[in-house]
Amino acid sequence: MSAQEPGKEPLLSVRDLVQEFAVRHSGGTGLGRVPATPGVKAGVVQAVSGVSFDIMPGETMGIVGETGSGKSTLARSVLQAPRPKSGSVTFRGEDLTRLRGRKLLEARRHMQFVWQDPFSSLDPKWRVRSIVEEPLVAFHDGDRAARRKRVDQLLDIVGLDPVRYAKRHPRELSGGQAQRVAIARSVALNPDLLICDEAVSSLDVLIQAQVLNLFERLRHELGLSYLFIAHDLALVKQVSDRVAVMYLGRFCEVGPGESVYRKPLHPYTRALLDSIPSTEPGAARAAATLTGEPPSPINPPSGCRFRTRCPRAQEMCAEQVPMPRELAPGHLVACHFPLSEPAPAATATAAARNTEPATQSTKVVSS
């Protein structure tokens, strides 16, 4: 789902990625005397259902979606932790899904992760110096003196004074500083791709701006590409060249950030945009267009997965999975009735929204 520039090899190319998890009855094991909780069925969580995208060298791809949309699972599947159910992940010309053992480790070296909570991703008993040095040790990068120099340099890059911070423990750092340490560690091995999963979401707005600027600076200085995941569309747009909107394991819309924001094509994107509090007093009052909550990924709606909450849903949406269509340059949407077209007649809307997936499942047109 991306505009291919001829003659340029993508750094990361993901095709039809599927990740599923089997669940037993929740609320107890469902074994022995522990009853299975009513309403929660055992089944397969369809976390990611056929996602494709490319990231070009130096490009930042942003992914937005609500909790449970599968965006974090997507990131982990790219990293092969755990391995995806099916699909391919081509990184620097190699299909990671086929790599094993040492070769996979070697490939992962060029692909690093920054997590949401710096305090739970930094060992509380280690000092900052050892934390940042660890990847260098793990990959036998230089001798002790060289590594020491490199750690000082890395801390400097992320804006921490090595003299003051190298000997501290994570608990002696603020949230922003701890996240900088995590970033220093992730760029230690000169990766090509940095995957940021809600990397600034837990920070205060002023610190968040500092860290976002740091990401931008590293992009220039180290030539990094990013896969930037967050639930905040404004934040993602700020750092991304292209933005993908994810809902229940599928991409609804992918396109250049400016285009997705100026001319959203998917009703879900429109709803996300409307939900952002504006700095205009009273402007957001009438904007809560989206009602209800995302359905369970265990038994997602047939056809278009957004149809149960979509104001434009028709019967067709329950029957056919919408395939991504390119409606503007590089701007793809998976919707039968995109916002660029006039709204469909409202007759069948209610029926399509209320159709239970189970009764419709026989009609699903395989894609």
Added chain:
Amino acid sequence: MSDALLEVEDLRVAFAVGGRELRAVDGISYTVEPGRTLAIIGESGSGKTVCCRAIMGLLPVGTAIGGSARLRGTEMIGLSDAELRKHRGQDMAMIFQDPARSLNPTMRVGVQVTEAITTHRKVGKKEAYAQAVELLRLVRIPAPERRFHEYPHQLSGGMRQRIMIAMALACRPKLLIADEATTALDVTTQAQIMELMLELQQELGMGLVLISHDLGLAASYADEVVVMYAGKIVEQASAKQLFGTGGTVKMRYTRALLDAIPHLERPAHTELPVVSGRPPDPANLPPGCSFAPRCPSAADDCRATRPALVEHAAGHRWACWHPCENGVAS
């Protein structure tokens, strides 16, 4: 002023940490009118939560609380636990940030809502059940009779927050304090919950205090805005005076908060205007303006003398020696 719901005057809170006095809240004053929304904005550690917990009587024993907070004319500061209990729930209630941690994981949610009712009112079992289901319906929980019997882990984050609101509203409080109540939620859920709170506010005529670090939220939903920094109010005005067209922000800290929010209008990859540094250590405040060490336009007088919070224009107070002209930092 007599019709104010909550009048906070010169509220001071100090903790004793390691033999040192740590002034978390240092002389703040504000009022909340019935049916109106006040937003208290600030970074972590600015004292915004502490000042509301002081009013609710939720601070640890041994905390030095000074000043006054009158709820419908009744002084709240200095009340005993038993006296406070009469007011909590009935007159004022609080919703916290993390509903997963505020709910009892081993109790069915309906029972927890019922408990909130029976603790404060003498009602029979059946009546309490009926009221609890009605509350769940009030906070727009679908199929309330079924949800009543579910445990917190079976509900989504937005649903759990609705349960918290239902519990807070159990006795129709006059004042509702929402402490980062929507911070952990998705934007779509946040919009739903905020709409719900405003609707309920209209229905019940409650005063609402929103504690948040998000100026966007304050701009969208609040009537009055208080910006806190290092335990003090640095700017105080109506939302209309601060935000949007015709709004002017005077305090540079507020400006910085506003500028640091990623806007959809801003082109990608542009540098966000930032202020460097971190909030000061409350045990070791600078002598002058506490924002001076981070302020891009701090002068010698800022570092020497602390500016007082003064009402410079009608309804608009700020504490700054060199305020922004026309809301734009010079």
